[in-house]
Amino acid sequence: MEKMGKTWEKDGYILRPAQKKDAENYYQQNYNPLDPEIARLTGSKTYFTHDEVVDFFLSCIDDENRRDFLIINPAGNIIGESVINEIDWNLRSANFRICLFHSDSCGKGIGSWATRMTCGFAFGQLHLHRLELNVFSFNPRAEKTYLKAGFRREGVLRDAVKDGGSYADNILMAILEHEWQETGPCLIF
Secondary structure, X not given: OOOOOOOEEEOOEEXXXXXXXXXXXXXXXXXXXXXXXXXXXXXXXXXXXXXXXXXXXXXXXHOOOOEEEEEEOOXXXXXXXXXXXXXXXXXXXXXXXXXEOOHHHOOOOHHHHHHHHHHHHHXXXXXXXXXXXXXXXXXXXXXXXXXXXXXXXXXXXEEEEEEOOEXXXXXXXXXXXXXXXXXXXXXXX
16 A cells, blocks of 8 residues: 555644655654653653664654554654554554654643544545554553544553553553444544
8 A cells, every 4th residue: 555645734833644755863863862741651762873763763664564653743843743653454454653752742632633544545645444542540641642642541561561660551441443433523634
């Protein structure tokens, strides 16, 4: 399936497909180093080499089983990503993840907007049946965003991750095609 390009804009923010030419800015603006709080909330490490990030980014662009979108702020900087990955075309299902790379970008509705646009693309353009994700129990803001977008809790892996020295839950969530249609028909793709 050919990758489709779709761009959305809201209040000067842009959500658009990632392109190979974005690789260097993606690294320089976000992974040099990664914001420690964002790394904690996503279960990531804070330091990545240039080659790790750029090589992975470029491999994502060529992977037909994923769609990567970048979140661009009004100043033109890449501040996040919204990703549909692990697409199973036979089951019409995929994984979803989103990340705002800087703590100061959080709490402004950008993540909620990008989540809804990406879900709309997943169901409206890719014709997926199911979109799933994992969120850690110590990231209630993200869980609230997913619930608002129509995702439902499907299960909890109790004490499956650590937050510092304490155990935390890994919450499994998903949204199905008909559930999206009930919450998102106003979006045009």
